[in-house]
Amino acid sequence: MAIDYKNEERKKALEAIKLIFENLEIAYYDGSNLQARKRLLKASYKAGLAFSRSYVGYVHAVAHSLGGKYNVAHGLANAVILPHMLKMFGSSVYKKLWKLSVHVGLCDENTDYKTGAELFIKKVEDLNEYIKEREFMLQKEEKVTKLIRCNQ
Numbered sequence: 302m303a304i305d306y307k308n309e310e311r312k313k314a315l316e317a318i319k320l321i322f323e324n325l326e327i328a329y330y331d332g333s334n335l336q337a338r339k340r341l342l343k344a345s346y347k348a349g350l351a352f353s354r355s356y357v358g359y360v361h362a363v364a365h366s367l368g369g370k371y372n373v374a375h376g377l378a379n380a381v382i383l384p385h386m387l388k389m390f391g392s393s394v395y396k397k398l399w400k401l402s403v404h405v406g407l408c409d410e411n412t413d414y415k416t417g418a419e420l421f422i423k424k425v426e427d428l429n430e431y432i433k434e435r436e437f438m439l440q441k442e443e444k445v446t447k448l449i450r451c452n453q
Contacts, residue, residue, distance in 0.1 A: 314351035315404050320344035322405045325428055360386045380432070384425045387418075394418060 321344045328337035352361075363386070364378035387394060392415070399417030402408045407420040 310351045313347040315401070317344040317348035317351060318401060319405050320347070322424065322428075326431055329432060380425075380429055384422050384429065387422050387425070398422065 320340045324337040324340040324344070327334055328341050331337070360379055360382050363382050364373075364375055367373045367378040367382070368375050387398065395414040395418040397418075398421040399408070399412065399414040402412070402417040402421040402424075403410055405421075405424075407424055408417045412420075
């Protein structure tokens with residue numbers, strides 16, 4: 302009996318995406334929230350299984366190039382590139398992104414494909430902005446702390 306890897310990988314990928322959308326901000330904001338961190342670890346595992354047997358595409362390839370050329374962390378490179386690539390694909394990915402939006406609860410089945418796709422991309426952008434803002438604030442806090450220590 303043949304195993305249908307394509308459907309198994311899609312199922313794992315969908316589970317990973319949902320776990321990420323539900324837990325990333327929580328874990329990022331509250332690093333002591335072990336449940337959220339555990340769910341993200343599970344999401345990472347499922348995503349790894351999902352793309353170990355499938356083609357991961359342009360985003361991943363460009364992220365490797367950025368990492369190698371500019372010493373950018375692989376995960377950060379993927380996160381930054383993803384919404385830009387999704388927009389570049391345009392209407393050819395609306396239906397797939399709509400399905401993801403429905404799956405993670407950003408819209409329902411009555412929403413048109415374009416709107417569902419735009420909601421998904423917007424959520425990815427919002428997660429990126431949230432993390433960038435937090436990183437900026439943490440960097441400022443570190444600089445202020447260093448400045449205070451130097452003046453004591």
